[in-house]
Amino acid sequence: MDGSASHEGESGGIDRVRGKGRGGNFLAIDRAAWERLWEVETGNRLNLVTAYIVLLAGTGSDHQLSKWSAKACEQHTGMGKPRAKVAIDDLIEHGFVAHTDRSTKLYPQYRLQPIPLDSDPIFLPVALVTGIETEASMLRRVRETGDALLLRMLVDLYGLVQLDATFGVPISSLSQTPPEAYPARKVFEIGIHSVWALRLVGGSKSAGDDWAGYHRSKSRRKDGAWEDFWARVAMLEKIGAIWYEAWIFDSEESDAEPLFPVDPAALYHQGEGDDVYHLTRTMLDAAANLSEERSNLLERYGIDMLVTLAQHRRAPAIRGVARMRIEADTPGRRLSYYKRRTQIEIYEAGYTQIALDALRGEFSRPMNTATPQ
Known part of the structure; x- marks a missing residue:
C-alpha cells in the first residue's frame, strides 16, 4: 500500500485530526467503499460523493477522523449547507461515516471507516478539494458540471496512476x-x-481496459457510448484536471x-x-x-x-x-x-x-x- 496511512481507533490508538501530527497532503479512498458509494440509494449522487471526499480531505494521517462538515462542503465545493447536511446524513445512514463521541451539533466530528491494511486505496491530493492559491478547486469545477459520472471518471483516473517514471495513467487505458x-x-x-x-x-x-468499459456502459445511448465517454474526457481536459x-x-x-x-x-x-x-x-x-x-x-x-x-x-x-x-x-x-x-x-x-x-x-x-x- 502506497502512502503513510495508519489505522488507529477502535484498537486503542491515539485519535488524530487534521492539523495534528504528520497529516498528509493526500487522502485515501478504499476502493470497496468507492464502489459502494455508487450503489447505495441516494437522492443526489453527486452531492453524496462530493461530501464524502470533502470529509476525507479533513482527516489527519489516519485517514479516519475529520472535523470538516457541511461548512467545508460549502467553502470548497459551493454545495450549500442544507444540501451538504442531507448528503452527510446519507453517508451516516449508509455507514460510510459516524459521529464520534466528541461530536456536537455545533462542532461535529466524524469517524470514517478504516481502510484495510492489505488494500490498495485510491490516493487523491487534498488540493483537489481545497484548490491551489486563488483557483477554484477541481472538485468544485466538477460539481459545477452537474455530472456525477464526470467525478467518477476523475477519481477512477487517479486510481489508475501507476508508479513508474511517468506517474501517469497506463497508455492502454x-x-x-x-x-x-x-x-x-x-x-x-x-x-x-x-x-x-x-x-x-x-x-x-x-482508451481501453475495464475503466473505459465501465464508463461506456453508463451511457444511456448504446449508439453513443463512445461519444459520451470522449465528451467527459474532453471536459476533464477543459477544466484542467x-x-x-x-x-x-x-x-x-x-x-x-x-x-x-x-x-x-x-x-x-x-x-x-x-x-x-x-x-x-x-x-x-x-x-x-x-x-x-x-x-x-x-x-x-x-x-x-x-x-x-x-x-x-x-x-x-x-x-x-x-x-x-x-x-x-x-x-x-x-x-x-x-x-x-x-x-x-x-x-x-x-x-x-x-x-x-x-x-x-x-x-x-x-x-x-x-x-x-
Missing part, C-alpha cells in the same frame, strides 16, 4: 496516439546506431516500457527550458551529428522526434501519457519522480556522448542505459 499515417520510421543507420522518426502531432486519443505528456516508449505495445519524456517545444525553438527540454534538444542534436546531412536533417523532419537507439532494439513509439494536473504527494509519487529524474539523466548523458563521438567519427559505442546501482 488512456493516451494520445500517433497518426496512423506516420508510424515509427527508421531514418538511417550508422555504426551501431539507428535513428527513428516519431510523430505525435496530428494524432488522436485511444488532466493533461498529456509526450513519452518515448520502447515499442508500440500497450504494455511498452517508458524510456524518457520529450518536449515538443524543442522542435520549434532553442532557448531556456527544463530538464525535459534539454534532453530533447540533446537527442535531436545527437541525431543531427550522426547524419551525413547534418544541416538538413532537422529541417526535413521538422515535426518529428528523431530518436537514436542501438540497432538491436525494436522500433520505439511515442505516446502522450495522461497525467493528473494536481498530483497526490505520496511516497510513491516521490519514488516515481526519482525514477523519472534518473532516466532523464541517463539518456541525456547518453545522447551527449553519442553527439561527441559522432564529431570524432566514432559510431561504435552504444548508449549505456542501465540504471546505476
Whole structure:
C-alpha cells in the first residue's frame, strides 16, 4: 500500500485530526467503499460523493477522523449547507461515516471507516478539494458540471496512476496516439546506431481496459457510448484536471516500457527550458551529428522526434501519457519522480556522448542505459 496511512481507533490508538501530527497532503479512498458509494440509494449522487471526499480531505494521517462538515462542503465545493447536511446524513445512514463521541451539533466530528491494511486505496491530493492559491478547486469545477459520472471518471483516473517514471495513467487505458499515417520510421543507420522518426502531432486519443468499459456502459445511448465517454474526457481536459505528456516508449505495445519524456517545444525553438527540454534538444542534436546531412536533417523532419537507439532494439513509439494536473504527494509519487529524474539523466548523458563521438567519427559505442546501482 502506497502512502503513510495508519489505522488507529477502535484498537486503542491515539485519535488524530487534521492539523495534528504528520497529516498528509493526500487522502485515501478504499476502493470497496468507492464502489459502494455508487450503489447505495441516494437522492443526489453527486452531492453524496462530493461530501464524502470533502470529509476525507479533513482527516489527519489516519485517514479516519475529520472535523470538516457541511461548512467545508460549502467553502470548497459551493454545495450549500442544507444540501451538504442531507448528503452527510446519507453517508451516516449508509455507514460510510459516524459521529464520534466528541461530536456536537455545533462542532461535529466524524469517524470514517478504516481502510484495510492489505488494500490498495485510491490516493487523491487534498488540493483537489481545497484548490491551489486563488483557483477554484477541481472538485468544485466538477460539481459545477452537474455530472456525477464526470467525478467518477476523475477519481477512477487517479486510481489508475501507476508508479513508474511517468506517474501517469497506463497508455492502454488512456493516451494520445500517433497518426496512423506516420508510424515509427527508421531514418538511417550508422555504426551501431539507428535513428527513428516519431510523430505525435496530428494524432488522436485511444482508451481501453475495464475503466473505459465501465464508463461506456453508463451511457444511456448504446449508439453513443463512445461519444459520451470522449465528451467527459474532453471536459476533464477543459477544466484542467488532466493533461498529456509526450513519452518515448520502447515499442508500440500497450504494455511498452517508458524510456524518457520529450518536449515538443524543442522542435520549434532553442532557448531556456527544463530538464525535459534539454534532453530533447540533446537527442535531436545527437541525431543531427550522426547524419551525413547534418544541416538538413532537422529541417526535413521538422515535426518529428528523431530518436537514436542501438540497432538491436525494436522500433520505439511515442505516446502522450495522461497525467493528473494536481498530483497526490505520496511516497510513491516521490519514488516515481526519482525514477523519472534518473532516466532523464541517463539518456541525456547518453545522447551527449553519442553527439561527441559522432564529431570524432566514432559510431561504435552504444548508449549505456542501465540504471546505476
